[in-house]
Amino acid sequence: MDLSNRTSSSLGAVSMKYMGSKRAMLGNGLGEALGRSIGDAKRVLDLFAGSGAVAWHVAERYDKQVLACDLQKYATVLASAVIERTEPISDRSWVESWLRRARARVSAHSAWGDIKALQAALREITVLEAAERARAIDFTVKYPLSRAYGGYYFSPMQGLWLDALRASLPETDDFRSVALAALIQAASRCAASPGHTAQPFKPNETAGRYLIEAWERDLPAIVRARIEDIAPRKAIMKGKAYCISATELAEEAREGDLVFLDPPYSGVHYSRFYHVLEGVARGEVGAVSGAGRYPEKSERPTSDFSMLTTSKRAFDELLAILARRKANVIVTFPAGKASNGLSGDDVKLLAADHFHIDEAKVSSRFSTLGGDLKHRAARQQADELILTLSAGRGN
Numbered sequence: 001m002d003l004s005n006r007t008s009s010s011l012g013a014v015s016m017k018y019m020g021s022k023r024a025m026l027g028n029g030l031g032e033a034l035g036r037s038i039g040d041a042k043r044v045l046d047l048f049a050g051s052g053a054v055a056w057h058v059a060e061r062y063d064k065q066v067l068a069c070d071l072q073k074y075a076t077v078l079a080s081a082v083i084e085r086t087e088p089i090s091d092r093s094w095v096e097s098w099l100r101r102a103r104a105r106v107s108a109h110s111a112w113g114d115i116k117a118l119q120a121a122l123r124e125i126t127v128l129e130a131a132e133r134a135r136a137i138d139f140t141v142k143y144p145l146s147r148a149y150g151g152y153y154f155s156p157m158q159g160l161w162l163d164a165l166r167a168s169l170p171e172t173d174d175f176r177s178v179a180l181a182a183l184i185q186a187a188s189r190c191a192a193s194p195g196h197t198a199q200p201f202k203p204n205e206t207a208g209r210y211l212i213e214a215w216e217r218d219l220p221a222i223v224r225a226r227i228e229d230i231a232p233r234k235a236i237m238k239g240k241a242y243c244i245s246a247t248e249l250a251e252e253a254r255e256g257d258l259v260f261l262d263p264p265y266s267g268v269h270y271s272r273f274y275h276v277l278e279g280v281a282r283g284e285v286g287a288v289s290g291a292g293r294y295p296e297k298s299e300r301p302t303s304d305f306s307m308l309t310t311s312k313r314a315f316d317e318l319l320a321i322l323a324r325r326k327a328n329v330i331v332t333f334p335a336g337k338a339s340n341g342l343s344g345d346d347v348k349l350l351a352a353d354h355f356h357i358d359e360a361k362v363s364s365r366f367s368t369l370g371g372d373l374k375h376r377a378a379r380q381q382a383d384e385l386i387l388t389l390s391a392g393r394g395n
């Protein structure tokens with residue numbers, strides 16, 4: 001693929017379009033709140049890791065062990081790529097051999113000629129023809145990502161590269177971890193969908209140009225760019241990421257640990273928005289259906305924190321565990337009413353039942369939730385509450 005006409009921004013300075021990512025807030029109140037509370041803590045726990053932005057931030061800056069968890073595997077992969085490694089990776093020979101192995105798989109595909117011709121013609125044919133041709137390409141079960149998502153979230157060329165790179169990951173642990181994280185971020189960057197992967201752009205007059213724009217992205221080049229971002233990073237102290245529930249890791253908290261809580265605020269499960277990334281992390285996707293090409297429900301983790309009927313109880317129980325374990329806590333939550341039924345005020349009241357509230361601040365954040373075609377670039381601004389809680393007392 002030709003890189004010459006790609007701008008550096010298209011190579012992915014923005015690594016993840018993640019709903020609720022705290023990356024921006026780290027420079028706007030959250031980073032300071034963490035810095036003030038981290039003091040004597042031996043460990044920092046990030047119980048809803050998501051894009052991994054907070055776990056990375058802490059692990060790279062502080063001499064503390066970071067433990068992170070999320071219900072979704074891809075989030076665990078992203079966090080572990082930095083928090084579990086204490087040396088930067090400067091060697092790049094493994095990247096070249098990884099890409100070489102993948103390229104051999106790509107060009108060995110029986111429809112390689114058609115796939116290449118279609119990619120080259122994306123700007124010359126109508127979007128409808130592009131979609132029809134893309135969907136007519138036969139991908140067997142050996143190409144699970146292309147089979148599920150090719151012709152929708154990805155062009156057949158991108159899908160084929162995703163499968164080929166996923167199937168030929170390096171074997172050395174650290175390289176493999178960075179490679180898979182880079183692949184997940186590149187998939188997020190290429191996905192032809194607004195903000196997240198709940199539904200792909202349709203090949204029609206309104207969305208068609210966004211679909212083609214996304215399908216044209218050079219996936220292996222973006223993978224390389226993401227490696228350049230991730231590989232030099234490292235944790236000061238070796239941590240660990242787990243694909244388990246927040247409650248489970250909370251039970252492991254110790255007195256004086258600093259626990260960061262950034263729970264879901266959406267009334268729809270995250271797994272509905274990010275199933276494509278989960279497929280990349282797992283390297284397999286079962287049967288898919290519906291406009292969003294969702295895998296079966298049994299393959300998508302559900303969260304008590306995302307359901308109207310259970311979100312309050314789930315949050316209360318989590319805070320009770322952390323109070324019992326005598327951990328100190330920082331919570332972020334939208335200041336207004338969120339779609340899982342909780343509001344910033346509810347969260348504050350629940351917190352006061354279990355902890356002393358040292359500080360309650362409101363910071364601005366940008367959200368991709370609600371990103372649509374018209375406002376694709378202009379992400380929504382919302383106020384977010386930051387609560388700093390200390391163990392030992394309820395108000």
Ligand SMILES: C[S@@+](CC[C@H](N)C(=O)[O-])C[C@H]1O[C@@H](n2cnc3c(N)ncnc32)[C@H](O)[C@@H]1O
Pocket residue numbers: 018019020021022023047048049050051052053054069070071072075244245246247262263264265270271302303304305
């Ligand atoms: C608001 S996002 C976190 C964003 C993250 N702080 C960042 O900066 O990207 C909430 C995350 O919680 C995860 N999640 C939902 N329920 C969970 C549970 N019971 N245990 C652990 N993680 C959960 C979701 O998968 C999602 O990644």
